[in-house]
Amino acid sequence: MLKTIFKYDHNIGLFLVISLVALFAGCQTEDAKDQLLLEDGSIKPRVITTVSPITSIVDAIGGERITLKGIVPEGVNSHTFDPAPSTAIAFSNADIIFLNGLYLEEPALDMALKNKREESKIVLLGNRTLDKSKWVYDFSFPEEQGVPNPHLWTDPMLALEYALIVSAELSALDPLGETYYQSNYKTFEARILNLDSEIKIAVLSIPTSNRKLLTYHDSFPYFAKRYGLTVIAAVQPSDFTEPSAREVAQLIDQVRLEKVPAIFGSNVFPSPVMSQIAHETQISFIDNLRDDDLPGSHGDIGHSYLGLMVENVRTIVVALGGDAEGLQYVDTSPIFQGESQVIYP
């Protein structure tokens, strides 16, 4: 019996040694995989982002020189998204973390602060881009709650600010890559300026009395402000529940009063309330505006920040009676040559 136990223990010991060696080898492989060297001897910055438009902007600037992982899956409510406990490992390996900020990703920010390495920086792009005096409070983001509307990226010029910050931060982290990041920024800037002028032309083609937005999810105030549209209402309450029957009745009155030709639902937040409003007012209901859910899937040409904007603007302009023809000339293809290192969750 004693002999059997010894034999058994010996086997367990051997098994443990083998397992530890295997585990150690595994770690080494993981580390090596994680810390890829660039041709100039620099180590690729390991970058974590949150929502897909930001992931796409960081990908456009960082290109082949960085490894990049977004943590908020497309099609989920990014405002309430709580990362899985395993995401802590990604934060602990990151060299830099880009978030929108403006209270959009509080659970992720909290996890990043608790798990990141001391020297790794957290960059809140929205807070860096827009001074507090310019924060927008509105229907779903009322001032008394102190949380501003965080969707700055729906204004391409603010998204360009994000890109400029990303370029500067990546250059600080990886100085030998500065020219590369700046060159990608310049390409991105040219695309954004082209997009901006095509959006202006498209919006101007909408009859003046139709330049009004009623959306379900409240993500277009910065966009509307730049291009001269009025957001007459957003339907979704600040706690992401459904509006009351009384609020729906008020919205119906408002739609009749403002004579809008169409109202816009969200890809991420389907709601029967929108069909009800459209049905009772006899107007069109367009159900696929997106704020952080990129069109198509990773690898498709339009699955990018630029693709997102083109798709949204086309949807809005056509439904409001304008001409979106020029938007087809906006280039939504990848900003840099070579293979993207981005991982969309």
Ligand SMILES: [Zn+2]
């Ligand atoms: Zn949103």
